[in-house]
Amino acid sequence: MSAKFGTSGLRGLSTELVGSVSALHATAFAHMLLAKGYVRPGARVLIGQDFRPSSPKIAANCMAALTRAGLTPVDCGALPTPALALYGMSIGAASLMITGSHIPADRNGIKFYRPDGEIDKADEIAITELATALSDDASANRVEHGTAEDDSARAASLFVERNARLLPDDALAGLKVGVYQHSSVGRDMLVTMLEGYGARVLPLGRSEIFIPVDTEAVSNETCEKMSVWSKEFGLDAIVSTDGDADRPLVADEHGAPLRGDLLGLITAQFLQAEVIATPVTSNSGIETVSGVDVARTRVGSPYVIAAMSEALHAGKSNVMGFEANGGVMLASDFSVNGTVLAALPTRDCMLPILAALFAAASSKMPLSALVTRYALPVALSDRIENFAQDRSSTLMAHLRASDDNLSAFLGSIGTVKAKSDIDGLRVTLGDDRVIHFRPSGNAPEMRCYVEASDQTAAESLMQQGLAALSGWQV
DSSP states (O other), X not given: OOOEEOSSSEEEEHHHIIIIIHHHHHHHHHHHHHHTTSSXXXXXXXXXXXXXXXXXXXXXXXXXXXXXXXXXXXXXXXXXXXXHHHHHHHHTOEEEEEOOTTSOTTEEEEEEEETTEEOOHHHHHHHHHHHHHTXXXXXXXXXXXXXXXXXXXXXXXXXXXXXXXXXXXXXXXXOEEEEEEETOTTHXXXXXXXXXXXXXXXXXXXXXXXXXXXXXXXXXXXXXXXHHHHHHHTOSEEEEEOTTXXXXXXXXXXXXXXXXXXXXXXXXXXXXXXXXXXXXXXXXXHHHHHOSEEEEEOSSHHHHHHHHHXXXXXXXXXXXXXXXXXXXEESSOEEETTEEEOOEEEEESHHHHHHXXXXXXXXXXXXXXXXXXXXXOEEEEEEEESOOHXXXXXXXXXXXXXXXXXXXXXXGXXXXXXXXXXXXXXXXXXXXXXXXXXXXSSSXXXXXXXXXXXXXXXXXXXXXXXXXXXXXXX
């Protein structure tokens, strides 16, 4: 698996990134920043990291590479990606986050930020081209241990302060909330913030070994843990994040996880958003329930951010976005709890977690009842791991080649009523169920998304979809 850009930054094997790959791409990033005028020589570049075993060495490689390129690295330590981005935007500094997000520890990655937020697709292309041009440059590929001044406390405190102003005092008093800490960089910060709003907090499942937690396709193991904890401790909710704390996980009083796109919708209503940008994989009921303008995009934060930017340029206000994993992005400043919540156009997990818990507390409803009240179609997502990217590309080309190919692949699953090719292949079946096949943009995985009128029908459709994927042969 050679390192490349996917839906969320550069991803590759940890064994590659601890070597010259990270140095090369950090150098290319520095050249891109300077060439496009985003920064001047000597400018500070912030570096954060998650708790993967490979992340410290990759961060040190990047520090050395940035120094050689004429920039000044700043060590922000292990912290949430949105905290790093917020600090960078507040001081006008570019940033690098060393993280593979929710994928296993044998892989890692780098997320790149300009001083004004995430890089866009044009920047990704520029970095890739520069890395190719510098591939034979000994200095650009040099692996050495760099160091930098430590500014971790200031970066973390700014993010805590932002989230401490979102809700009224003691807004979560009376709630007993479990925090599944595992190996998330936001694990202690999350406990502190919830306690600050009056919740009774119980830390759970802390691990010094990296655990990949996918908040979009929550594993059976994670669901079982949350179910057991909910019963054992009488919890009102369990909350968690992925590895770099930019994607939320919220489970109800039974330990059942809420869909990420529902968390996004709850957050949109909390903010009184007027425009929502969200990928095609988010629940199809969002348009009806939200009652606001909804722009559908391809999967990946750069596409959501681009759609938000288009809305701003069209004169829209109160613009936000979210992904099906629940990560929320703000393109506009919002007025919240008597204060201004500044725009943060990168995935954030803390805002949707707080919005969901506040919705339950203020309505005096358990989270499960809140889910029922929204009455969205039942939507599930899952994936097949170790599904080679060449195999997934061949499959998608086969399905797109003809309607007969698609019908034969679906077989007894159902007939095709409509299809969308925005990202992957999303099929509306004759009975209005939805099944969506999409190769992962940053891992050897094939994802499957389904929607149906009830849980049983959705689970059955998911089983059929995964079976069709597993059984397909080139």
